[in-house]
Amino acid sequence: MQTTMEARPVATGRWRHGLVVLAALAAVGLALRLAGDAGGPQLRTFVLVFSSLLIEAFPFILLGAVVSGAIEVYVPAAAFARLARLPRGVQMPVAGLGGFAFPVCECGSVPVARRLAMKGLAPAAAVTFMLAAPILNPVVLVSTAVAYRGRDVLWPMVLGRAGLGLVAALAVGWIVARQARGELLRARPEDDHEHEEHRASGDGVRRRRWPAFFEHVTTDFILLGKYLIIGAAVAAALQTFVPQSIIGAVADAPILNILAMMALAGVLSLCSESDAFVAASFVQFGMGAQLAFLVFGPMVDAKLGFLYAGTFSRGFLRTVVVAVATITLAGALWLEVFFG
Amino acid sequence: MTEGFETRDRPRVVALRVAQAVLLSAWAGMFWFLVASGQSWLYVGARTAWVVPTGGVVLSFAALGRWLSIRAPRPEPFTSGRAWALGLIALPVVVVMAFPPSSLGSYAADRRSAALGLAATGDASEGEITLVDLGAALWSEETAAALAGRAGNEVSFVGFVTRREGMPADEFLLTRFIVSCCVADALSVQVRVVNAPAGRFEHDQWVEVEGAFYPLGDEMVVDAARVRAVERPDRPYLNV
Numbered sequence: 001m002q003t004t005m006e007a008r009p010v011a012t013g014r015w016r017h018g019l020v021v022l023a024a025l026a027a028v029g030l031a032l033r034l035a036g037d038a039g040g041p042q043l044r045t046f047v048l049v050f051s052s053l054l055i056e057a058f059p060f061i062l063l064g065a066v067v068s069g070a071i072e073v074y075v076p077a078a079a080f081a082r083l084a085r086l087p088r089g090v091q092m093p094v095a096g097l098g099g100f101a102f103p104v105c106e107c108g109s110v111p112v113a114r115r116l117a118m119k120g121l122a123p124a125a126a127v128t129f130m131l132a133a134p135i136l137n138p139v140v141l142v143s144t145a146v147a148y149r150g151r152d153v154l155w156p157m158v159l160g161r162a163g164l165g166l167v168a169a170l171a172v173g174w175i176v177a178r179q180a181r182g183e184l185l186r187a188r189p190e191d192d193h194e195h196e197e198h199r200a201s202g203d204g205v206r207r208r209r210w211p212a213f214f215e216h217v218t219t220d221f222i223l224l225g226k227y228l229i230i231g232a233a234v235a236a237a238l239q240t241f242v243p244q245s246i247i248g249a250v251a252d253a254p255i256l257n258i259l260a261m262m263a264l265a266g267v268l269s270l271c272s273e274s275d276a277f278v279a280a281s282f283v284q285f286g287m288g289a290q291l292a293f294l295v296f297g298p299m300v301d302a303k304l305g306f307l308y309a310g311t312f313s314r315g316f317l318r319t320v321v322v323a324v325a326t327i328t329l330a331g332a333l334w335l336e337v338f339f340g
Numbered sequence: 341m342t343e344g345f346e347t348r349d350r351p352r353v354v355a356l357r358v359a360q361a362v363l364l365s366a367w368a369g370m371f372w373f374l375v376a377s378g379q380s381w382l383y384v385g386a387r388t389a390w391v392v393p394t395g396g397v398v399l400s401f402a403a404l405g406r407w408l409s410i411r412a413p414r415p416e417p418f419t420s421g422r423a424w425a426l427g428l429i430a431l432p433v434v435v436v437m438a439f440p441p442s443s444l445g446s447y448a449a450d451r452r453s454a455a456l457g458l459a460a461t462g463d464a465s466e467g468e469i470t471l472v473d474l475g476a477a478l479w480s481e482e483t484a485a486a487l488a489g490r491a492g493n494e495v496s497f498v499g500f501v502t503r504r505e506g507m508p509a510d511e512f513l514l515t516r517f518i519v520s521c522c523v524a525d526a527l528s529v530q531v532r533v534v535n536a537p538a539g540r541f542e543h544d545q546w547v548e549v550e551g552a553f554y555p556l557g558d559e560m561v562v563d564a565a566r567v568r569a570v571e572r573p574d575r576p577y578l579n580v
Contacts, residue, residue: 017423018359025430029438036440041447041544047439052383052523054432055374058367059395062402143387143520150480214405218360221402225429232432239524243451273388274521277580281527283456283479 042240050236053303054229056271057107061224062217064108068115069216073209080120091125092173096166099133105272106134106298107228110307111220114185123184128173131320134272134298135165144294147276153287156339157276157294164295164331172299172323176316186313188223227310231303235269238302242267251284258332261289262325265297272298288336295328351411356418358410363426364403370433371396378574379441385519386579443576444517444526445544446502454478455518455527469495469553471516472578474560475529488555495553495562497531498573501541509538514549514562519577526577531560536567546572 035043083091095116104112113130117123134140141158148154176184247260261282270278279293300321308317371392374380380392444452455475464473465486477484499516507513511534517526533549541547551564 015355015418017418017420018355018426021423021427021430025427025434028431029434032435032438033440037442041445044442045444045448045451047435048383048442048444048523051432051436051439055371055380055383055395055436056388056391056522056524058432059371059391059398062395062398066398066402147520210405211409214402214409217402218357218364218406221364222360222425222429226425229428229432235524240448240451244453245451268524270525271388271521274385274525277520278453278525278527281453281456 046236046240049239050232053232053235053269057105057228057232057303058225060105060108061111061228062221064104064111065217065220065224067102067104067108068111068220069213071112071115071119072216073213075119077119080116084120084122088122088124088177091122092128092170092177095121095125095129096132096169096173097136098129099136100138102133104133104137105140106304107224107271107307109133110304110311111224114311115220117181117185122177123179123181124173124177127176127184128169130169131172131299131324132166132169135169135295136162137272140272140276140298143273144276147280151280153339156287156335157291160291160331160335160339161294164291164328164335165298167331168295168299168324168327171327172320175319175323179313184313184316186309186311188219223310224307227306228303231269231301231306234306235267235302238267248284251282251289255329255333257285257289258292258329261285261293262296262328265293266301268297269301269303270297286336287339288332291335292328292332295331296324299324351413353410354412354416354418356416356422357406357412359418359423359426361403361406361410363430364399364406366430366433368396368399368403370436371399373437381575381577382441382443382523384522385577388521443572444523445500446515448526449502449515449517449528449530452517453527455529465489469493470578471497471499471529471531472518472580474531475518475527477555477560478558484555487553487560491554492552494550496548496550497562498546498548498570499531500572501543501545501547502530503543510534510536512536512541514547517577518580520580523577529578531562533562533564533567536564541567541569546570 032039032047037044086094102112109130113126116129117126141162144161145154145158148157151157244264247264250256250260261279265275265279268275268278275297276294279290282290282293305317308320374383375393375396380389384392455472456479463486464477464483469487469490473483473487477487497514497516499514502513502515504513511532513530514533515528515530517523517528519526533551535551536549546569547567548570549562549564550566551562554561554563
């Protein structure tokens with residue numbers, strides 16, 4: 001079967017755009033090489049934090065893209081149709097607890113959640129999974145326990161983190177539940193193209209799925225990679241120029257100390273697998289403030305802000321920030337009363 | 341130059357896809373370079389060292405898949421916007437490969453948190469005293485008590501020199517960072533070195549200090565018997 005495309009004067013092979021970009025990259029590389037140590041400790045610190053955030057996060061973004069591509073291409077739509085028929089009240093808690101079964105960190109969970117929503121899962125359930133998985137993740141809970149070993153608050157921290165994280169994720173899911181899929185997800189031109197690619201690959205006698213799979217992997221990687229890089233640059237700049245001791249003054253101020261630790265988590269943009277070690281080092285802050293750091297950070301931070309902006313519609317980030325901050329603050333205060 | 345696609349049934353090489361394949365290959369190449377050169381230790385800790393070779397494998401897989409699917413049955417515009425987006429994603433590769441290998445120094449130590457609240461590496465009352473033990477002693481009364489009983493013991497630490505304003509010429513802080521996952525979570529450990537050769541060691545210079553260790557109040561002090569300049573260790577960060 002042949003489908004003739006309408007001839008359009010589209011400039012498709014602009015290799016020269018690529019050459020201009022390559023030249024710009026070469027210039028940046030040369031400048032960095034020449035600057036080297038002469039660039040001062042600020043440049044060195046920025047480059048190290050920026051690079052290490054990305055070296056740590058890019059494999060997870062790509063793994064998320066691979067899982068997302070596999071869901072799109074290899075999991076039959078009927079499987080999701082059955083899931084989508086379940087009441088939302090069942091889908092959401094199951095999705096929230098899905099983190100135990102799918103240990104993904106925050107960068108990997110974003111493309112997976114988007115794909116789950118596109119495939120028919122209730123968007124609220126996909127969002128709940130995305131927010132809960134980086135906390136309700138066996139690796140993260142074990143590393144939290146390791147960071148707090150030998151302390152009285154070990155179990156309150158581990159269980160408080162898991163419990164409060166799940167509650168916050170369910171709450172955000174519940175808030176966005178009234179939004180339709182099209183309202184919640186940011187439209188991407190690639191989506192239409194991906195569907196056409198599917199159809200095109202289905203036109204032949206032998207249907208080859210792997211080109212469509214790699215198309216999904218590449219487009220997800222490039223879209224989210226772009227936002228991750230911008231987020232990492234912002235986080236690295238804040239880490240380079242803003243001293244962490246700036247929040248020390250409010251360590252004993254009730255409520256303010258919790259808000260300060262949430263703000264710090266948002267600025268640092270740490271991976272949820274390592275943030276417990278940093279939280280544990282803020283010994284001058286109480287247990288509630290440290291817990292707030294551990295619940296808020298994996299759901300809201302500088303790099304995630306950009307990832308959400310590229311994935312979800314306008315307003316989603318505001319909803320997440322307000323809802324997660326409110327629930328984290330309330331939960332941290334409550335736990336501090338009991339265990340502080 | 342256009343790719344002149346007219347029908348869907350004659351796949352042609354697409355410039356955009358070639359550029360994507362090159363980008364993925366560059367990222368994969370960088371990860372393999374970090375593994376082969378040992379420079380991954382400048383960015384990640386022992387806990388997440390596996391991420392680097394895993395990233396190499398997954399990125400190589402994605403790159404191979406893209407190279408095998410560079411032909412498409414219809415044209416895909418390689419616009420200026422898409423080219424710059426790919427350039428942005430290539431930027432970290434350029435930064436890592438072009439910037440001379442280095443590690444966090446005193447500037448970062450002044451702006452980051454100290455490694456308080458760590459658990460000691462073992463029973464601090466016996467065996468080798470480590471910088472992590474010293475960090476633990478600043479917070480844990482138990483570790484502090486164990487170390488107090490070992491005042492005067494010989495220690496040997498490697499770290500870099502941090503000079504603070506107003507410090508006597510024969511004193512400096514020996515600093516080392518502890519990394520859990522990556523440099524973004526680095527926490528500092530510092531010990532005051534006294535009786536060091538005055539003015540011989542520069543700010544941020546890596547040194548090995550040998551001497552007797554004394555806990556003085558809230559501070560850990562090493563009375564230096566020998567201080568010598570050393571190269572930055574292959575693994576500049578300690579791990580917990």
